[in-house]
Amino acid sequence: MKKRAAVLLLAAVTLLSAAGCQSGSKPGGAASNGDAGGKEAVELKFWRHDFAPEAESLNKLIASFQAKYPNIKVKMELIPNDQYETKIRTALAGGNPPDIMALDGPTLASYAHQGALLPLDEYMAKDGNKDDIAKPVLESLTYQGKIYAAPNNDASLAMFYNKKMFQQKNIPLPSKNPDEAWTWEQVLDAAKKLNDPAGGVYGWNPTPWGFAGHEGAPFSEMSFLWQAGGEILSPDMKTAKGYLDSPENKKALEFWNSLYNTAKVAPKELPQDAFANGKVAIHVDGPWAFGSLEQNFPNFKLGEDYDVAPLWKDAKQVTPNGSWNMAISSKTKYPEEAWAFLNWVTGVEGSKQWYQDTKNLPARLSTADAFQELKEYPMNIFVQQSAKYAKPRPVTPAYPAISEAVRLLFEDVGLGGLDVDAALKKAVTKIDSGIAQVEK
Amino acid sequence: MNLLSLGVLRKRGSFVKGFKSGVYDKQETRAAFLFIMPALLLLVVFIFYPMTRALLISLENYNLISGSSSPAGLDNYKQLMSDGVFWASLGHSFYFAAVVIPLQTMIALGLALLVRRTFRGVGIFRTVYFLPVVVSFAIASTIFKLIYNKDYGMLNVILKGLGLPVADFLSNPDIAMIGIIILCIWKAMGFFMIVFLAGLNNIPDSLYEAAHVDGAGPVQQFIRVTLPLLKRTTAFVVIITTMDALKIFVPVYITTSGGPAQSTSTIVHYIYETAFKQMNMGYASAAAFILFGIVLLISVVQLRIFRTDVEY
Numbered sequence: 001m002k003k004r005a006a007v008l009l010l011a012a013v014t015l016l017s018a019a020g021c022q023s024g025s026k027p028g029g030a031a032s033n034g035d036a037g038g039k040e041a042v043e044l045k046f047w048r049h050d051f052a053p054e055a056e057s058l059n060k061l062i063a064s065f066q067a068k069y070p071n072i073k074v075k076m077e078l079i080p081n082d083q084y085e086t087k088i089r090t091a092l093a094g095g096n097p098p099d100i101m102a103l104d105g106p107t108l109a110s111y112a113h114q115g116a117l118l119p120l121d122e123y124m125a126k127d128g129n130k131d132d133i134a135k136p137v138l139e140s141l142t143y144q145g146k147i148y149a150a151p152n153n154d155a156s157l158a159m160f161y162n163k164k165m166f167q168q169k170n171i172p173l174p175s176k177n178p179d180e181a182w183t184w185e186q187v188l189d190a191a192k193k194l195n196d197p198a199g200g201v202y203g204w205n206p207t208p209w210g211f212a213g214h215e216g217a218p219f220s221e222m223s224f225l226w227q228a229g230g231e232i233l234s235p236d237m238k239t240a241k242g243y244l245d246s247p248e249n250k251k252a253l254e255f256w257n258s259l260y261n262t263a264k265v266a267p268k269e270l271p272q273d274a275f276a277n278g279k280v281a282i283h284v285d286g287p288w289a290f291g292s293l294e295q296n297f298p299n300f301k302l303g304e305d306y307d308v309a310p311l312w313k314d315a316k317q318v319t320p321n322g323s324w325n326m327a328i329s330s331k332t333k334y335p336e337e338a339w340a341f342l343n344w345v346t347g348v349e350g351s352k353q354w355y356q357d358t359k360n361l362p363a364r365l366s367t368a369d370a371f372q373e374l375k376e377y378p379m380n381i382f383v384q385q386s387a388k389y390a391k392p393r394p395v396t397p398a399y400p401a402i403s404e405a406v407r408l409l410f411e412d413v414g415l416g417g418l419d420v421d422a423a424l425k426k427a428v429t430k431i432d433s434g435i436a437q438v439e440k
Numbered sequence: 441m442n443l444l445s446l447g448v449l450r451k452r453g454s455f456v457k458g459f460k461s462g463v464y465d466k467q468e469t470r471a472a473f474l475f476i477m478p479a480l481l482l483l484v485v486f487i488f489y490p491m492t493r494a495l496l497i498s499l500e501n502y503n504l505i506s507g508s509s510s511p512a513g514l515d516n517y518k519q520l521m522s523d524g525v526f527w528a529s530l531g532h533s534f535y536f537a538a539v540v541i542p543l544q545t546m547i548a549l550g551l552a553l554l555v556r557r558t559f560r561g562v563g564i565f566r567t568v569y570f571l572p573v574v575v576s577f578a579i580a581s582t583i584f585k586l587i588y589n590k591d592y593g594m595l596n597v598i599l600k601g602l603g604l605p606v607a608d609f610l611s612n613p614d615i616a617m618i619g620i621i622i623l624c625i626w627k628a629m630g631f632f633m634i635v636f637l638a639g640l641n642n643i644p645d646s647l648y649e650a651a652h653v654d655g656a657g658p659v660q661q662f663i664r665v666t667l668p669l670l671k672r673t674t675a676f677v678v679i680i681t682t683m684d685a686l687k688i689f690v691p692v693y694i695t696t697s698g699g700p701a702q703s704t705s706t707i708v709h710y711i712y713e714t715a716f717k718q719m720n721m722g723y724a725s726a727a728a729f730i731l732f733g734i735v736l737l738i739s740v741v742q743l744r745i746f747r748t749d750v751e752y
Binding site: 085092093268400416 | 512589
């Protein structure tokens with residue numbers, strides 16, 4: 001009996017450790033309020049995901065900011081990438097968020113909808129040089145008519161191809177002109193010739209990280225639907241029914257299915273560094289790839305071994321956009337000071353410094369204009385695509401459901417062997433119930 | 441809280457030995473109460489309170505970020521009843537448990553029988569089998585992800601070398617769960633091997649000698665002596681494995697993120713996604729409570745089945 005009770009108790013305890021973590025955790029500790037004694041001294045808490053080269057640049061910007069505003073101290077806390085979102089969300093739930101936070105584009109509407117972010121319109125109008133920010137980026141940061149974040153940089157994707165493999169198979173190289181993107185059919189045609197299952201070479205990897213469990217997958221997959229001429233949501237963002245399940249999207253998904261299951265040119269599991277190792281002939285990647293390829297694969301050279309072409313198109317030319325931004329918590333006690341820092345980092349001068357240090361695709365037109373290399377190959381492809389063809393992901397608090405639905409939609413079709421109609425029906429149901437949930 | 445503590449006391453009263461009426465009774469109750477107090481306090485603060493909160497949240501439309509909520513009554517539970525993804529993830533968890541519980545228990549017992557005998561180098565075997573237990577689950581999962589890769593993983597390179605078909609554990613929804621199962625058994629079998637080893641060492645040699653004298657062969661000895669006397673150990677192993685199996689999360693999160701095509705999305709993974717990615721805390725709490733009810737029921741049934749009167 002004793003043992004039984006003990007085991008039962010043990011059972012309950014072990015179980016509840018699972019249930020317990022579901023309850024809204026409320027971390028202790030007061031918000032940093034700066035120095036109570038000095039009237040002027042202010043300490044700002046700033047959280048960011050950890051990425052070494054970017055953290056280094058931020059440290060420089062913080063140092064120069066503090067030199068200009070000696071009364072303000074910025075305390076940056078770096079959080080491991082995979083824990084960042086959970087940590088921010090628990091801090092927001094606990095009512096103890098940092099004054100300034102790094103914000104991934106698609107989470108903006110959820111946070112803004114819950115009143116967690118400070119609208120920046122007033123500040124932007126005052127000294128934020130709003131008109132200098134690329135239109136599609138600004139659109140992605142605007143929820144219900146208000147701007148809630150300032151961009152550190154933008155992001156885009158382009159077609160990377162193994163030049164030597166193309167030459168071996170006598171395939172004409174694609175144009176480097178951002179306005180002359182290859183069509184899906186052209187890419188597939190080349191991919192079929194490049195595909196070599198015996199040699200372990202895949203012709204075409206159409207999504208940068210493969211079937212990843214994170215935002216990287218829908219980031220590229222949504223553009224795929226838009227390229228076919230499809231939509232994800234109704235214009236008022238109230239439903240996916242009749243939009244996501246359109247004939248255009250069906251066609252896109254059938255094509256997607258063929259890449260993985262009939263033509264078999266695309267890898268169901270993307271191996272590490274597949275492109276640099278010559279296991280993938282046509283790849284898709286962003287401007288961040290140049291730095292890491294140069295560092296990790298010095299013998300795999302741009303212009304010799306690989307080249308870049310604009311992202312493929314179908315009925316339309318559409319490229320994804322949106323990256324990391326900075327936002328101010330609605331709970332901050334020092335909105336003026338927080339904005340001063342935000343604008344120092346993301347403003348006209350800060351953006352230039354940021355580009356120089358990180359080589360990220362700039363979100364500001366003045367930055368794109370200031371560096372000659374951004375007007376030249378290969379960066380000009382990304383810059384011009386972003387200006388002309390970028391389409392932001394839907395800015396709605398239901399975005400988490402949309403992102404997940406789109407990710408699973410492509411997985412269901414590519415890997416799951418699910419019929420396109422059934423997969424679309426599932427995705428529409430998921431998105432619509434996500435929208436209904438937000439409206440409760 | 442007083443009422444609660446007394447309730448627990450009363451429930452446990454039967455095992456406070458020498459439970460008599462009178463003055464002693466009162467004193468004993470008071471003493472027992474004092475002894476239980478610290479543990480109870482911890483339980484209340486860290487288990488019962490959060491659990492009650494979670495129960496209340498499960499009855500609300502509760503967004504993770506805003507913390508604002510509106511009453512939902514039983515809507516979350518009702519909606520869950522018709523949520524195909526929820527039931528599918530519950531199904532995945534039970535499939536996982538149904539395979540892992542018997543298989544892992546048998547393997548652990550088999551290993552324990554093997555390393556129980558004393559021979560030169562037995563310590564090495566015991567250590568090697570126990571080693572995976574010490575490795576962090578996150579690291580083990582990351583390594584298995586590399587081993588499983590369809591084209592370049594070690595497993596498939598070996599399979600190809602042997603002329604066998606490739607096992608695409610990470611991209612084939614039909615077998616992905618098996619990949620997770622292998623990882624989890626590899627990881628946990630060493631621990632339960634040690635538990636069984638302790639149980640085996642508790643069985644007096646005299647019983648085997650007696651059985652031997654009566655003419656029982658090794659198989660009969662195992663079935664008639666070892667197994668019945670291991671019942672309590674087995675009960676412990678099976679119950680703990682059941683709970684672990686139904687709560688499996690880390691290897692799923694790291695190796696497959698619930699994919700491909702949600703084929704490895706277990707119930708806890710579903711709860712995590714709903715709470716922290718979809719930020720729908722109320723709905724996730726409701727799912728957690730349904731899971732709690734199910735596991736509690738299973739535990740009670742298991743405790744009844746494994747009730748034993750054999751003493752040694």
